[in-house]
Amino acid sequence: MNLNERDSQTENSALVAACLQPSVWIDWQDPKVFSCAQSLSVGVGDPLALVQRCYEFVRDEIPHSVDAQLTPITCRASDVLRHGTGFCFAKSHLLAALLRAHQIPTGLCYQRLRFNENEADSPLSLHGLNAVYLPEYGWYRLDPRGNKPSVNAQFVPPVEQLAFSLQHPGEADIPGIWPDPLPGVVTLLTRHCSVDSVIKALPEVEVPAL
Structure with missing residues (x-):
């Protein structure tokens, strides 16, 4: 092994x-979050199947705030679960919390995407998703944003099938995995x-260097 x-x-x-630690925003030790995590593990013996079940729960059972036009605006994982809605960032916080409750390392990662996926000149905005550490494959990105006719994100390791592909000028995968949400x-x-108001402020979110 070299240096x-x-x-x-x-x-x-x-x-x-x-990416295993609890935090203010990824509060996996919250009783309701921990209980939800345990309920999702019932009947699941395989770690990959457990990741998939938690992922699909957040993807499918927690509506994206924009798609469903739901409030309140949530950030803390326990609030996302309690209110049953969240933006992409908030949903990624909940998925990280559920997986960390099972001692599965899970972090946060980000993309810069055109806000309107069909318009190459629409404003660039930040999008949040997850990276989970799978012993068989290493760090693997998955996106619990929520599917719709134009989005088909799936958990199919080692292949990444994210909600959005990079297709317009200026779009990028932002390097790095964060244990906690960006400030x-x-x-x-x-x-x-x-x-x-969240949508209007999205283009202003900056990403500090790791």
Whole structure:
């Protein structure tokens, strides 16, 4: 093993450990979150099947705030579960919490996408999703945003099938996996009270360097 490989392994071990911890926003030790996580594991013996079940629960059973035009605006994982709705970021916080409750390392990652997927000149805005550490495959991205006619995200490791592909100028996968939400995401979701106001503020969210 060379020095770079050792450093890389050390960094990954630190990231894995960080992506297991509870936090203010990924509060997997909340009784309702923990209970939900345990209920999702009933009858599931395979870790990959457990990840899929938790993923599909958040993807399918927690409506995206824009699709359903639902409030309140949520950020904390327990609030997403309690109110049954969230933007992409909030839904990723809940999925991270459910998987961390099972000691499955799960972090947050981001994309820059055109807000209107059919318009190449619409504003760029931030999109949030997850990365889960699977021993068989390493870090694997999955997107619990919620499917609709134009979106078909699935859990099919090792292949990534995300909600959105990069197709317009300026769109990008933002490198890195974060154990906790970006400060700008927390500000966005805690300062705004309506779906429309969050949408208007989306292009302003900045991503600091790791």
